Amino acid sequence: AFFAFLTIFFWAIFEQSPGTLTIFARDYTNRILEGFSANTYKIVNALMALIPLGVITWVLTLLFRQTFKKYKWSNIILGFSFLIVWGITIWKINDEYKESSYTVKYINVNGKSESVKIVSSEKHAVNDQIRINDIQNISLYDPESEANRKNTVADNVLYNEDHNALGEYFEAGVLGFSEVLKPGAFGTKVNYAEVGFTNSMGEAVTKKFKISKDVKSRLQPNESVFIKIEHDVKYDKRQKSTTMATVSAINTAVEIPASWFAILNSLFIITLAPLFSRWWESKYNPSANFKYGIGMFLLALGMACIAFGAGGIAPGAKTASVSMIWLILVYLFHTMGELCISPVGLSYVSKLVPARMIAFMFGVWYLAVAIGMKGAGKFGENIDKIANTNGISYFFWMLTVVSAVVGVIAIVFKPVIKKLMHGVR
Numbered sequence: 001a002f003f004a005f006l007t008i009f010f011w012a013i014f015e016q017s018p019g020t021l022t023i024f025a026r027d028y029t030n031r032i033l034e035g036f037s038a039n040t041y042k043i044v045n046a047l048m049a050l051i052p053l054g055v056i057t058w059v060l061t062l063l064f065r066q067t068f069k070k071y072k073w074s075n076i077i078l079g080f081s082f083l084i085v086w087g088i089t090i091w092k093i094n095d096e097y098k099e100s101s102y103t104v105k106y107i108n109v110n111g112k113s114e115s116v117k118i119v120s121s122e123k124h125a126v127n128d129q130i131r132i133n134d135i136q137n138i139s140l141y142d143p144e145s146e147a148n149r150k151n152t153v154a155d156n157v158l159y160n161e162d163h164n165a166l167g168e169y170f171e172a173g174v175l176g177f178s179e180v181l182k183p184g185a186f187g188t189k190v191n192y193a194e195v196g197f198t199n200s201m202g203e204a205v206t207k208k209f210k211i212s213k214d215v216k217s218r219l220q221p222n223e224s225v226f227i228k229i230e231h232d233v234k235y236d237k238r239q240k241s242t243t244m245a246t247v248s249a250i251n252t253a254v255e256i257p258a259s260w261f262a263i264l265n266s267l268f269i270i271t272l273a274p275l276f277s278r279w280w281e282s283k284y285n286p287s288a289n290f291k292y293g294i295g296m297f298l299l300a301l302g303m304a305c306i307a308f309g310a311g312g313i314a315p316g317a318k319t320a321s322v323s324m325i326w327l328i329l330v331y332l333f334h335t336m337g338e339l340c341i342s343p344v345g346l347s348y349v350s351k352l353v354p355a356r357m358i359a360f361m362f363g364v365w366y367l368a369v370a371i372g373m374k375g376a377g378k379f380g381e382n383i384d385k386i387a388n389t390n391g392i393s394y395f396f397w398m399l400t401v402v403s404a405v406v407g408v409i410a411i412v413f414k415p416v417i418k419k420l421m422h423g424v425r
Helices: 002-028 035-067 072-097 213-218 258-281 288-309 325-352 355-389 392-412 414-421
Strands: 032-034 100-107 113-120 129-140 152-154 157-159 165-181 189-198 204-211 224-235 243-255
Touching: 002 258, 002 288, 002 325, 002 355, 002 392, 032 035, 035 072, 035 243, 035 258, 100 129, 100 224, 113 224, 113 243, 129 204, 165 204, 189 213, 189 224, 204 224, 258 325, 288 325, 288 392, 288 414, 325 355, 355 392, 392 414
Parallel strands: none
Antiparallel strands: 032 243, 100 113, 100 243, 129 224, 129 243, 152 157, 157 165, 165 189, 165 224, 189 204
């Protein structure tokens, strides 16, 4: 029961990571690599795709030789399927190798001249005119909050104390509110506020953006508010956008997909599992409590890495450019924590539970895992709310503290649990 209790917290924190870390990778991480770094990534990523696929193909070839006469059509269909997989993989790798970084200059939708970098596999030359998507993330901004007091404004651009641009800054008037049904959310409504302001070119502009119920209850029509507009500029693959940009510089580059980081968990498991197995088989094999404690501390260390990396992201910020090394570290430490806890739990259920109750206790164990998964969902539901009020770094620090406390509990209770185990290792 004690280990099941610890498991609830482990899975709640571990399983919320794929969702929250993918959001972090998508919105807050600089995923563009250029020059030597881009070429290195392209080679490593190609090897990560081709080597496992080649091994599986070799194994299937040996299997075909043994079973083709008996299961001809099954082998043909499976072989054809793998040809399709090979085709998609080679196409993706080829498309990735054609990617380049383009520094482009354009006039954004608020009339401000901007210079940004975009990545595309389409070939362009300097001075070419291309179409881009200027995606705006609009949020209310409180200049009096503690987190924003050191920020400054110049020419309608908001800067932090290091003089890094945070977005555009305008004073606006609230025009009204609306509600829209959220697709697939069974009647859930999303609140929107509509504001009007004068942009950098002196033009009257209206914008609509999402707000929470709490914020809506505090706002009144015709009230004056401050808004921050962040721009996420992407290459328009369909070339149908009305926003034009001029290419000013070109470099070898690649934009890593936000979902790519999730494969690091599998990669680290394959590479680290043999080392942990050797550790468990050695004379230095720690007790169950220490394995849980180490696992939770590693989970806390991973969360601390991402919290530290996100420390410069202001509350309510919709985009940022944090180094991807923090994401790599969190996946590394989380995988190590998983290797300490995930295989160990079920092993102790089979060792400690009487034979007549083993089926029941396996059910209790998976119930604990299910409760942990529910907790992971609750954590994920609140990330936006916490990020808007206290900053996304606060969310990860909160999980760091919870993980560390559970790790301490696991180790402190070692004498009690050891006595109850009656010599079982």
